[in-house]
Amino acid sequence: MGLILLRVPIGLAMLVVGFAGIWLVTGSPRPIMGQLKSLPYDTFSSYSLSIVPLFLLMGQFATRGGMSRALFHAAETWLGHRRGGMAMAAVGACGAFGAICGSSLATAATMGQVALPELRRAGYSGALSTGGLAAGGTLGILIPPSVILVIYAVLTEQNIAKLFIAAVVPGALAALGYLLAIAVYVRLKPDAAGTRPRSDRATRVRALSRVWPVLAIFLLVIGGIYAGWFTPTEGAAVGAAGTGLVAALSGGLNRGGLIESLLSTAVASGMIFFIILGAAVFNGFLAFSQLPQQAVAAVSASGLGPWAVLALILACYLVFGCIMDSLSMILLTIPIFFPMVMALDFGLGPEATALWFGVLVLIVVEVGLITPPVGMNLFIINSMTEDVPIGETFKGVLPFILSDLARVAILVLFPGLTLGLVALLF
Numbered sequence: 001m002g003l004i005l006l007r008v009p010i011g012l013a014m015l016v017v018g019f020a021g022i023w024l025v026t027g028s029p030r031p032i033m034g035q036l037k038s039l040p041y042d043t044f045s046s047y048s049l050s051i052v053p054l055f056l057l058m059g060q061f062a063t064r065g066g067m068s069r070a071l072f073h074a075a076e077t078w079l080g081h082r083r084g085g086m087a088m089a090a091v092g093a094c095g096a097f098g099a100i101c102g103s104s105l106a107t108a109a110t111m112g113q114v115a116l117p118e119l120r121r122a123g124y125s126g127a128l129s130t131g132g133l134a135a136g137g138t139l140g141i142l143i144p145p146s147v148i149l150v151i152y153a154v155l156t157e158q159n160i161a162k163l164f165i166a167a168v169v170p171g172a173l174a175a176l177g178y179l180l181a182i183a184v185y186v187r188l189k190p191d192a193a194g195t196r197p198r199s200d201r202a203t204r205v206r207a208l209s210r211v212w213p214v215l216a217i218f219l220l221v222i223g224g225i226y227a228g229w230f231t232p233t234e235g236a237a238v239g240a241a242g243t244g245l246v247a248a249l250s251g252g253l254n255r256g257g258l259i260e261s262l263l264s265t266a267v268a269s270g271m272i273f274f275i276i277l278g279a280a281v282f283n284g285f286l287a288f289s290q291l292p293q294q295a296v297a298a299v300s301a302s303g304l305g306p307w308a309v310l311a312l313i314l315a316c317y318l319v320f321g322c323i324m325d326s327l328s329m330i331l332l333t334i335p336i337f338f339p340m341v342m343a344l345d346f347g348l349g350p351e352a353t354a355l356w357f358g359v360l361v362l363i364v365v366e367v368g369l370i371t372p373p374v375g376m377n378l379f380i381i382n383s384m385t386e387d388v389p390i391g392e393t394f395k396g397v398l399p400f401i402l403s404d405l406a407r408v409a410i411l412v413l414f415p416g417l418t419l420g421l422v423a424l425l426f
Helices: 010-026 030-036 039-044 048-064 067-079 085-098 104-121 126-137 147-156 160-166 168-188 201-209 212-227 232-249 255-289 291-302 306-320 326-342 350-368 376-382 390-413 416-425
Strands: none
Touching: 010 030, 010 255, 010 326, 030 039, 030 255, 039 255, 048 067, 048 104, 048 147, 048 232, 048 255, 067 085, 067 104, 067 201, 067 212, 067 232, 085 104, 085 126, 085 168, 104 126, 104 376, 126 168, 126 376, 126 390, 147 160, 147 326, 147 350, 160 168, 160 212, 160 232, 160 350, 160 416, 168 350, 168 390, 168 416, 212 232, 255 291, 255 326, 291 326, 306 326, 306 350, 306 390, 326 350, 350 390, 350 416, 376 390, 390 416
């Protein structure tokens, strides 16, 4: 944490601390030096991790194919005439784009470029425009497919397909909660949102017909995984190929765009994989030091009930979200927190507990992306407008944070909302 506050990249911070920690615990650098001969290859050649660059590439193709603009335009024609309707349309478009993207930052950046100018022209306040888009961007990692869920599945050895289906209902609740937050916001502050003329039925139908590729790709990828047609990794490959084909046919993906998409995917994948390597070394240090086992013993001896421990863990994620990104939080904390949670009795089976906890972690990590003062999505959206101070963006996102906290409480109290669909399908 000290190195992170000194602005050392999180992957390097974990690598350094893990290397030094193993040296201190064992009294020799030989164990880690011997491990480094095979660790990078063993880590990066993981079949499960190959899903990450494929989903990132799918998001790149979707952006260049104009799917984000088509989604926003379709939602706008149906909701734009209502008070706060364009902000609701932006959130809905973020959720739909997240279904083929898997990255919160990419969803926020892409939809911000499309929707923010339209919202400002329609008379929406800077706080509501930027706060709503920053919150909507978080749907990119919550609605399957999600890169963060893939990493969690790899770390905890869980079924990726089951994690994806467990996130469907919480993702829908997130979108509905954001729509409700907008509805309440514009009633309390009527001057924060403008209106536009109602679109006729023909315009609505035409706009809706342009988004069929998004629905088709989502159903092909997610439906194909659950139907057993292909594995999650194969589904990601099919999704990337399908999205690339749609982008090429729409004229948005030429040779230069393809090269840029591949390079952007390589850069993002390299960043993620380096963090994963640092986490692997850091986790080796945790194993040598027996910290997870000692943490479990300390929790058992503390006298705290399972629900109190879970509440403290989720509160820690909310604090961590103020100073680090979602992937870093997952890689840094799951090796410590996961054994603690699995040792507690919530009245669920081991697999159900792991799936439920994974979705809860995903949600609180998502809240961290919009929590001041260092919420990544807030700065991405705010950087796209010159006339909105960052303080206004902070104010605008508060209703959405309250919606997220209420959703976390509901999902904690009612695990069936997360696990019901998994039980039905599996």
